[in-house]
Amino acid sequence: MQIKRFGFFAFLLAFSISRLAFASDDHEAHGDHDEPADKGIKEQIEEVKDHHLKDSHSFHLWGDHANGTSVEFPLPVILWDGELHFFRSSEFHHNENQVVESKGSYFRLYHSKIYKTDAEGTIHYDEEHHATNERPLDFSITKTVFSTILVGLLMLWLFGSVAKRYKKDLVPRGIAKFMEPLVILVRDDIARPNIGEKDYKRFMPYLLTVFFFIWIANLIGQTPLGINITGNIAVTLGLALITFFITQFSGKKDYWAHIFWMPGVPYLMRVVLMPIELLGLFVKPFSLMIRLYANILAGHVVIMSIIGLIFVFGAWGAKGAFFGLTFFLSIIELLVAFLQAYIFTMLSALYFGSAVEEHDEHH
Amino acid sequence: MEIPAIVGAGLIVIGAGMGIGRIGGSAMEAIARQPEASGKIQTAMIIAAALIEGIGFAALFAV
Numbered sequence: 001m002q003i004k005r006f007g008f009f010a011f012l013l014a015f016s017i018s019r020l021a022f023a024s025d026d027h028e029a030h031g032d033h034d035e036p037a038d039k040g041i042k043e044q045i046e047e048v049k050d051h052h053l054k055d056s057h058s059f060h061l062w063g064d065h066a067n068g069t070s071v072e073f074p075l076p077v078i079l080w081d082g083e084l085h086f087f088r089s090s091e092f093h094h095n096e097n098q099v100v101e102s103k104g105s106y107f108r109l110y111h112s113k114i115y116k117t118d119a120e121g122t123i124h125y126d127e128e129h130h131a132t133n134e135r136p137l138d139f140s141i142t143k144t145v146f147s148t149i150l151v152g153l154l155m156l157w158l159f160g161s162v163a164k165r166y167k168k169d170l171v172p173r174g175i176a177k178f179m180e181p182l183v184i185l186v187r188d189d190i191a192r193p194n195i196g197e198k199d200y201k202r203f204m205p206y207l208l209t210v211f212f213f214i215w216i217a218n219l220i221g222q223t224p225l226g227i228n229i230t231g232n233i234a235v236t237l238g239l240a241l242i243t244f245f246i247t248q249f250s251g252k253k254d255y256w257a258h259i260f261w262m263p264g265v266p267y268l269m270r271v272v273l274m275p276i277e278l279l280g281l282f283v284k285p286f287s288l289m290i291r292l293y294a295n296i297l298a299g300h301v302v303i304m305s306i307i308g309l310i311f312v313f314g315a316w317g318a319k320g321a322f323f324g325l326t327f328f329l330s331i332i333e334l335l336v337a338f339l340q341a342y343i344f345t346m347l348s349a350l351y352f353g354s355a356v357e358e359h360d361e362h363h
Numbered sequence: 364m365e366i367p368a369i370v371g372a373g374l375i376v377i378g379a380g381m382g383i384g385r386i387g388g389s390a391m392e393a394i395a396r397q398p399e400a401s402g403k404i405q406t407a408m409i410i411a412a413a414l415i416e417g418i419g420f421a422a423l424f425a426v
Binding site for chain 2: 189193287290291294295339342343346347350
């Protein structure tokens with residue numbers, strides 16, 4: 001037991017060190033430009049941070065494009081502007097000035113977004129220096145899309161193998177032994193008390209999927225790969241919308257009665273309550289979206305900033321202190337990763353519960 | 364003199380922090396009184412804290 005516990009902490013420590021190694025790689029690579037090493041370190045940190053938090057068209061692992069030490073792999077770019085364009089993101093050569101020609105149209109990256117340009121790649125600006133070029137519909141497999149698919153495949157493999165185990169023998173072994181308490185947690189702590197004994201089974205597939213998807217996506221975001229799935233507002237919007245639609249489509253008579261014509265209150269109050277309840281309908285998924293997105297994004301920003309501070313301070317004592325802080329925050333983030341998955345699932349279950357609830361007596 | 368929006372966001376975050384602090388404190392007391400109900404209290408505590416946290420984030424994003 002002691003050895004196991006020690007092993008866990010050794011693993012965490014190794015994790016923080018590996019993260020640091022990746023960050024320092026980025027840092028050194030950027031330092032190789034013709035500017036002096038200590039000039040503009042804050043800008044460099046800012047750049048690395050931005051690069052990590054934003055979605056991109058290629059999967060960058062480490063190194064720098066400028067001196068050819070970059071290790072990364074290209075992802076497909078899929079564009080639609082009346083016809084389908086399909087090419088590899090490596091054709092941009094990480095150069096925002098590179099113009100890619102496809103079926104007679106020209107495309108160019110500008111601030112990580114793809115714009116349609118002429119053959120010279122001219123970008124037109126409005127007064128506020130925003131690009132006014134036409135943007136094609138971007139269906140590219142970006143870094144976030146790619147890692148989301150990766151998480152999906154991981155879950156298929158994980159739960160496929162767990163399900164196969166249970167077909168052979170009802171006693172959980174191997175990975176199933178680890179998954180069973182988590183599945184039971186979702187069932188007994190989240191679904192049953194919030195939805196009710198009668199209806200909870202219908203919602204279990206969604207609750208389990210969303211719980212494990214968010215949890216695994218959060219954990220993958222903690223690896224040094226630089227993936228940021230749940231810290232992307234489009235992803236959390238998608239998750240919140242699914243919860244919203246399931247709630248509305250499973251809403252029973254009592255649920256709609258409580259929104260449009262609240263029973264048991266004076267008539268005047270019913271008229272006042274209707275718009276408030278209608279607003280609440282949309283505030284619920286909105287807060288789900290913002291909560292998950294902001295928590296994960298904030299976590300990533302804090303950790304990247306603390307790692308950046310290691311490079312800002314020269315003294316070894318300060319470096320050690322900030323390394324310790326990185327280690328400590330990483331542990332906190334592991335807790336947050338679980339907690340956010342739990343809260344998202346819990347609140348989804350709460351909303352489903354209110355949708356299927358049947359009131360016997362009227363208050 | 365115009366007060367910057369970030370001051371308002373700061374005030375909301377202070378309020379949210381106090382709110383979550385009160386929830387945590389009350390939950391601790393409740394668990395001390397009734398340790399056998401700790402599971403239910405924790406669940407209710409997390410939900411209430413999450414709802415307040417949502418307001419805090421909304422304030423930060425409004426800035």
